[in-house]
Amino acid sequence: MKTWLNARNSRAARNTRAAFAAVGVVTALLGVPPALAGTYDLTIGETTINVSGSDRTALAINGTVPGPTLRFKEGEDLVINVTNTLDEDTSIHWHGLIVPTSQDGVPGLSFDGIKPGTTHTYRFPAQQSGTYWFHSHSGLQEQSGVYGSIVIEPQGREPFRYDREYVVVLSDWHDTKPEKILANLKKQSDYYNYNQRTLLSLFDEAEEKGFDAALADRLDWGGMRMTPTDIADISGYTFLVNGKNPEQNWTGLFAPGERVRLRFINAAAMTYFDVRIPGLEMTVVQADGNNVQPVKVDEFRIAVAETYDVIVRPMEDQAYTLVAEPLERGGLARGTLAPRDGMTAEVPGLRPRPLLTMADMSHGDMEGMDHAAMGHSMPAAEAPGAVEPPMSGMDHAAMGHGTMPQADGPPAQQPMSGMDHAAMGHAMPPASADADPFYAPGSGLTPKAANGGKFLSYADLKAQRPLYEVREPTREIEIRLTGNMERYFWSINDKKYSEAEPIRLTYGERVRFKFVNETMMTHPMHLHGMWTILDNGNGKWNPVKHVVSIAPGTTVLAEVEVDAPGRWAFHCHLMYHMATGMFREVIVEGGPQAAALN
Amino acid sequence: MTLLSKQARLPAALAGALALTFLALPAEAAEMDDQIYTFFQLDQNEYRLNDEGEDLYAWDAQGWIGTDYDKLFLKSEGEYALDGEWEKAEVQVLYSRLISDFFDVQAGVRYDFEPDPERAYGVIGLQGLAPQFFEVDAALFVSNKGDVSARFEAEYELLITQRLVLQPSAELDVAVQEVDELGIGSGPSGIELGLRLRYEITREIAPYIGVHYESDLFDTADFTRDEGGEVDAVSFVAGVRLFF
Numbered sequence: 001m002k003t004w005l006n007a008r009n010s011r012a013a014r015n016t017r018a019a020f021a022a023v024g025v026v027t028a029l030l031g032v033p034p035a036l037a038g039t040y041d042l043t044i045g046e047t048t049i050n051v052s053g054s055d056r057t058a059l060a061i062n063g064t065v066p067g068p069t070l071r072f073k074e075g076e077d078l079v080i081n082v083t084n085t086l087d088e089d090t091s092i093h094w095h096g097l098i099v100p101t102s103q104d105g106v107p108g109l110s111f112d113g114i115k116p117g118t119t120h121t122y123r124f125p126a127q128q129s130g131t132y133w134f135h136s137h138s139g140l141q142e143q144s145g146v147y148g149s150i151v152i153e154p155q156g157r158e159p160f161r162y163d164r165e166y167v168v169v170l171s172d173w174h175d176t177k178p179e180k181i182l183a184n185l186k187k188q189s190d191y192y193n194y195n196q197r198t199l200l201s202l203f204d205e206a207e208e209k210g211f212d213a214a215l216a217d218r219l220d221w222g223g224m225r226m227t228p229t230d231i232a233d234i235s236g237y238t239f240l241v242n243g244k245n246p247e248q249n250w251t252g253l254f255a256p257g258e259r260v261r262l263r264f265i266n267a268a269a270m271t272y273f274d275v276r277i278p279g280l281e282m283t284v285v286q287a288d289g290n291n292v293q294p295v296k297v298d299e300f301r302i303a304v305a306e307t308y309d310v311i312v313r314p315m316e317d318q319a320y321t322l323v324a325e326p327l328e329r330g331g332l333a334r335g336t337l338a339p340r341d342g343m344t345a346e347v348p349g350l351r352p353r354p355l356l357t358m359a360d361m362s363h364g365d366m367e368g369m370d371h372a373a374m375g376h377s378m379p380a381a382e383a384p385g386a387v388e389p390p391m392s393g394m395d396h397a398a399m400g401h402g403t404m405p406q407a408d409g410p411p412a413q414q415p416m417s418g419m420d421h422a423a424m425g426h427a428m429p430p431a432s433a434d435a436d437p438f439y440a441p442g443s444g445l446t447p448k449a450a451n452g453g454k455f456l457s458y459a460d461l462k463a464q465r466p467l468y469e470v471r472e473p474t475r476e477i478e479i480r481l482t483g484n485m486e487r488y489f490w491s492i493n494d495k496k497y498s499e500a501e502p503i504r505l506t507y508g509e510r511v512r513f514k515f516v517n518e519t520m521m522t523h524p525m526h527l528h529g530m531w532t533i534l535d536n537g538n539g540k541w542n543p544v545k546h547v548v549s550i551a552p553g554t555t556v557l558a559e560v561e562v563d564a565p566g567r568w569a570f571h572c573h574l575m576y577h578m579a580t581g582m583f584r585e586v587i588v589e590g591g592p593q594a595a596a597l598n
Numbered sequence: 599m600t601l602l603s604k605q606a607r608l609p610a611a612l613a614g615a616l617a618l619t620f621l622a623l624p625a626e627a628a629e630m631d632d633q634i635y636t637f638f639q640l641d642q643n644e645y646r647l648n649d650e651g652e653d654l655y656a657w658d659a660q661g662w663i664g665t666d667y668d669k670l671f672l673k674s675e676g677e678y679a680l681d682g683e684w685e686k687a688e689v690q691v692l693y694s695r696l697i698s699d700f701f702d703v704q705a706g707v708r709y710d711f712e713p714d715p716e717r718a719y720g721v722i723g724l725q726g727l728a729p730q731f732f733e734v735d736a737a738l739f740v741s742n743k744g745d746v747s748a749r750f751e752a753e754y755e756l757l758i759t760q761r762l763v764l765q766p767s768a769e770l771d772v773a774v775q776e777v778d779e780l781g782i783g784s785g786p787s788g789i790e791l792g793l794r795l796r797y798e799i800t801r802e803i804a805p806y807i808g809v810h811y812e813s814d815l816f817d818t819a820d821f822t823r824d825e826g827g828e829v830d831a832v833s834f835v836a837g838v839r840l841f842f
Contacts, residue, residue, distance in 0.1 A: 139630070184801070186635040186666075187841070191801055198757040222730035225700060484699050486727060489631065489666045496666075498629035580666075581631035 036076035042067065042092065044114075044136070044146060045085035051245040052175050052238045058145035059086065059136070065243050066169045066267060067134075067148030074129040074155045080122040082114055089113040089138050090146065092122070093528070093569075095305060096132040096289050096546040097150070099124040101566025104528055106137045109567045109585060113138055129154030130289030131167070131263040131307045140178035142575055143269040147171065151263065152289075159464055160285045160294065162261035162311050166252040170275075170302065170324050170333050172237040172268040181234060182576055189488040192235040195328075195353060196227060220358065225486065228356040228444065230520055232328035233488075233576060234270055239326060239333035246334035249344065252322075254337055259313050261285075262322075266302040269575040272522065272549075273324040273333060274301050275308075276450055278348060280320055280337075282310040284456060288545040290531075291464035298453035301327070303524040303549035305573035308456075312337070319343035327445070327522075329353045351450065356520055359442035360552035363518040438536075440553030445522065459536050461543035467531060468561050470540045473512035477503065479525070481517045481550060481572070481582065489580040490519075490572065496581025503570065503584050505562045507591030512559050517550045523577065524549045527586065529568040533559045547573060565591035636663045637842070642794075644837025646677070646810060650828060653680045656810075656835075662694065669694040671704060676712065687711040690721055701726030708739060715779055718742045731755070746774040747787075763804075767792040776817065781825065783817020796839055804839040 047060040061067025072078060084090045091113050093105035103124040107113035114120040129152045136146035149167045174181060184191040197205075197218065205214035221228055244250040254260050262282075266273060276282075276299040284295045286309035302308055302324075314320055317339050324333035329350045336344055436457040439446040449455040483490035492500065505511055512535075515525060524547045525532075531544045535557040542559075550556045571583035638661035646654040656677045662669040671694045676687035692706030701724055708719040723737030735751040753767035769790040773782045794808030813830030814822045822829050 183635055187637045188801065194760045196757055196760060198759050200759055219730065225727055225729060225731060484666070486700055487666055487696065496631045498632040579630055583631070 036073050037079070038072065038076055039079040039081070040070060041081045041083070042148075043083045043085060044090050044092075047145075049145070049173075049243075051173050051240060051243070051248070054175065056175055058173075059090075059141050060145050061092075061148050065145035065147075065173075065240075066171065067146070069149045069151060069167050070134070072126040072150065072152045074126055074152055076126045078122070078124055078126055081119050082122065083119040084114040084116055087116050089115055090136055090141060091138045092134050092146075093137040094122075094124075094132065094134050094150070095526075096130075096307070097124070098127055098529070098531070098564070101529060101564065101568065104566075104568065106528065106569045109569055126152050128152060128289065130286055130291075131265060131309050132289050133169070133265045133267055133305075133307065135267065137569070140182065140269075140575060140579060142267075143172075143174065143178040143181075145173075147267040149263070149265050149267075159291060160283075160311060161259060163258040164254065165261035165263060167242070167263045167265065168250075168252075168322070168335065169240075169242050169265045169267050170271075170273050171240045171243075171266075172271040172326075173240055174234065174237050176236070178269070178575070182579065185233060185488040185576065189233075189486055190227070190230070192233065193227075193229060194235055195229045195231075197229060224361065226356075226361065226520060229353070230356065230485065231354055231445075232270065232326070232330060233521075233574075235328075235330050237271060237326070237331060239268075239271065239273075239324065239331050241322065241324065241333050241335035244335070246332055246347070250335040251341060251343075252335065252337050253341065254314055254339060256315055256317050256339060257313070259311050260337065261309060261311050264302055264308045264310065266304050266306050268304055270304065272301060272303055272327040272524075274299055274327065274447060275322075275324045276300075277312060277320050277322050277337065278345075278451070279316075279318075280312045280314055282312050284308055284310050284460075287461050287543055288547060290467070290544045292543055293462040293464055293541070295456060295460045296454065297449075297456040297460075298451050299447070299449040300456035301447050303522070303547055303573075305524055305526055305547045306545075306549070319345040321345040321347050323348060325350060327354065348450065355444045356552065357442050357444040359440040360444055360520055362440060362553040363516070438549075438554060438556065439551045443551060443553060445551055458534060458543075458549075459538075461534070461536060462538045462541035463543050466540050466542075467544045468533065471510055473559050474509040476512040476514055478514045478516060481515060481519055481523050481525075483519050483521075483577070483582065485520065488576075490577040490582035492582055492584055497571075497583040497585075498581065500584060502567075502587045505560075505586060505588045507562055507565050507588055509562045510559055511562060512557060515548065515550045515556045515558065517552055517554055517556075520552050521574070521577075522549055522551045523582065524573040525571070526573045527560065527568065527570045529564040529566065529586075529588075530560050530562065533561070535559060562588055563591075564588055632665050634663060634665055637661055639842070640838075640840040642675075642792075642835075642837060643840055644806075644835045646833040646835050648831040648833040650831060652831075654678060654685065654833070655680060664694070667696045669702070671706070684712040686713060692721060692723070694725070698726075700728075704737070713780060717780075728752075741777075743777075745777045747777075747782075748772045748774075753792075761798040763796050763798065765792070765794045765796065765806075765808075767794070773818075781818065781821040783819075783821055785817060786815045787818040788812065788814050792835075794835065802841045804841075806835075806837055806839055808835045809833065810835050 042061050044061055046057050047063050048055050049058045049065055058065050082092050091105045091107050101110055103122050104110040132150040134148055134150055135142045149169050202214060238245050241250040264275060281296050284297055286292060288307055300308060314337060319336050319338035322335040322337060332350060334347055436446050438458045447455045480493045482494045489496060517523060526547045532546060532548050533542050534545050534548050535542055548556060548558050565588045568586045570586045571578045640657060640659045642656055642658035644656055646656050654677045658675040661672045664670055671692040673690040677685040679685055688708055688710045690706060690708040692704040694702040694704045697703050704723045704725055706721050708721050710717045719739040719741045721737055721739055725735040728734045733753050737749050739747045749771050751769045753765055756764040758764055770786060771788040773784050773787045776784045790812040792808060792810045794806045796804040796806035798804040810833040819829045
């Protein structure tokens, strides 16, 4: 462990060593057996941080927010002692790690939680490699700082080269305690929305599209009692890179010409980030801990709880700004890559806030969908086959078939086999470079790279090596993402966790989840214990993930090889959505541990 | 007859209703997604100076405690003339059940301490957010004397800026039959219209100014006239909207 760390003369490694030493993550090197084994100690307690201009009490792991980077080796038998010095229960969930159900760290499902003043020992093998993270799964503690990163070194060689690496933990901090935030949302669901349309903004809208159209648009939204400015539930966040605010400017050093691997982790409670490094092309090599076929991009969107590893190669002796812009543009997370400490580069201003469109309101609904009526010019071979366009109740003319000027592009179409392509609309212009089939056609949320270049799409992700053989799912389970925006509670198939029965799966089956987003928000859905194979139309190269993000007005398919018996959590990773009901227990019955389960 | 003066009984009743509200709900920790929350808002909390030179304190308050689906509501409104006379004072305690994305059905009791004579009512109503963001509240009342009446309220929040909000409001009272004692005629009996401009320093604290108009209608107006009272009044108002 130590040797391995020393091999890297990087700031991250130094930081990590310092953190390890300071906080007593003890590697039990005494009498290391032939099989790798390591003991790690984590302590969860209160600390004071100041990232917003005033001192606040945070909940920290080993005294820092974020907590330490845990560096494991694939195949290592891990013993992790977690001590709770809070006066409330806590827990640690190993996000993305494949562990036995008893070690998964979800109070009520995996175990009883870690009581105040006690130490709980987790034991499991590291049976994978890549970038992951860990966080509390108790109450709303994650928002208060209980999260850290995990790097697992693979046993074999990695299919890409790099000279140094940094973990880049993105997160959101709020000075208001999370319980109070939730109480405020329950009293008034737009409590935090200070970007509403107003009488004054009506004049701007009128100038843009004419008064009648602006008013008609207002009435359309008013008729639904929804607002297009409802991008984020909460405002007032300070956005952090490795615990540092934009002013504190986290800096990673490089020597010009080096390949730098950046392990991005979105540990935010509620924030999606659009990430870019102006002046540098990023090569995405890993998503959610699994290697993907390299994709060169200028920018990518990281959903809450996802991880992306990218490699950049800065050639110049200059600083580069790392920009992570929240989807709602309510601030900025900023860091710097520089040849020397203290160097900075220009920090770009925020781009305009997105506005939802009627396409985002269309409930990802397939009913009444007429394939022949849809204007797809997409050849079958390129059909990503994952996102079904929302058609029900939509005005086809308004969707702009054949008239769509900037071509948000044809949506990917799931059931392609047997379709009569000749019969599909031909008036559609070819998809432009910025079309993303994982957004509703015409969606206000469709990302665009700041420099006009390539923005990563889910459709670009192809597994480097498939984890599972391709086979037909044994059944399909529909997961409608639902909620009551006005009263601020969230649900699956119109039922909150407390009202719903668990989802029962059978060991050995392969289940297809059909996620239908009926809300106006994007939901990062996370299944514990088993990998989620995102169906993005790449067949056997479909990427393997632990979080699948579903944009408003879309339907996304994903498959799960049910290979882990036990009780698992399945939820939206937006923390306040999870806490208010967008959560299910998944029970995997049968299998090798069936006896132990009972 | 009473231990408490009338002036003292209203606050006592309010406090009692509030205590009852909190006690009536289970104390044990519910599931994470089924927790109990509270809300209290003094939407109108204002000084009124009317065109007769009378000055009044007026309030319109609403609070609840409960879960997403089930709540206990407390509503109260009234006017107190600053020369020391209660003009109106009512309290409602209602059970409220969410029946659609935007509406609650409510049932409970209302007690009017003023005007004289005091009255108790059974209440059934519907409250929620109508299309185009109109907040509406419709209620049917049956008094302990068997008199039936209804009230319709609507208000709208017009955002001029993110914090400057113009709030028009309207309230219409309708009586099914004449209630002699209270000087109410059958049919539409009274209307209140308001226009308040507030500045939200925070969501919780918003000072405002505005105008308030109220008028008796039809037979009720005749009753009032016969008694030598004023049928209608326009008031200038200034107050602070509070939210907890």
